[in-house]
């Protein structure tokens with residue numbers, strides 16, 4: 001099972017909340033109010049793992065391998081939540097337990113492979129966001145925490161990639177759907193990050209950008225289906241600009 005190797009590799013890479021974070025060294029005066037609000041937002045956003053775990057355990061009920069891995073992933077996501085909650089406590093900004101239940105995300109259930117795909121991209125985005133926060137954090141302990149979190153999310157993305165690759169191996173017909181959802185997710189993330197986001201709704205990629213996305217789709221295709229021959233642009237009909245724009 002993939003879980004057997006992932007358990008060991010993630011165990012080796014894991015940090016220790018009690019041992020590795022020097023909460024006593026926090027320098028609150030270095031943080032602006034906006035930084036504290038951002039840390040709080042990231043801390044609470046980690047609770048999305050609760051709903052995702054419910055979905056995975058239900059959607060992959062018969063896949064004992066993947067459900068076993070979810071136990072490790074869920075543990076680490078809640079550890080991310082806890083380290084930030086502890087950090088906030090040391091700032092005198094405790095998150096009250098009574099405010100947590102309403103924060104549980106209850107998104108519509110997605111088909112199992114779609115949920116895997118979204119998680120794979122979500123972990124990559126989180127890793128990039130935490131790396132950016134680590135690079136700009138004005139306080140040393142917070143920078144250390146976000147560095148650990150970014151590495152953790154990158155490991156999660158790699159683990160989800162292995163399960164996504166196996167899902168495609170078992171059902172090659174699912175690959176175009178995974179690529180379409182991947183494209184939609186990439187464009188959504190880029191639109192959200194674009195200065196034009198929010199003006200006139202979601203922007204459409206221009207032709208030059210479409211080639212950029214096709215290259216990324218080809219990379220994703222090689223990652224998920226190394227033996228696939230569907231790597232040439234003209235063999236990705238679902239990803240041509242016209243079709244992709246309709247997503």
Ligand SMILES: [Fe+2]
Nearest residue numbers: 123152153156
């Ligand atoms: Fe993660």
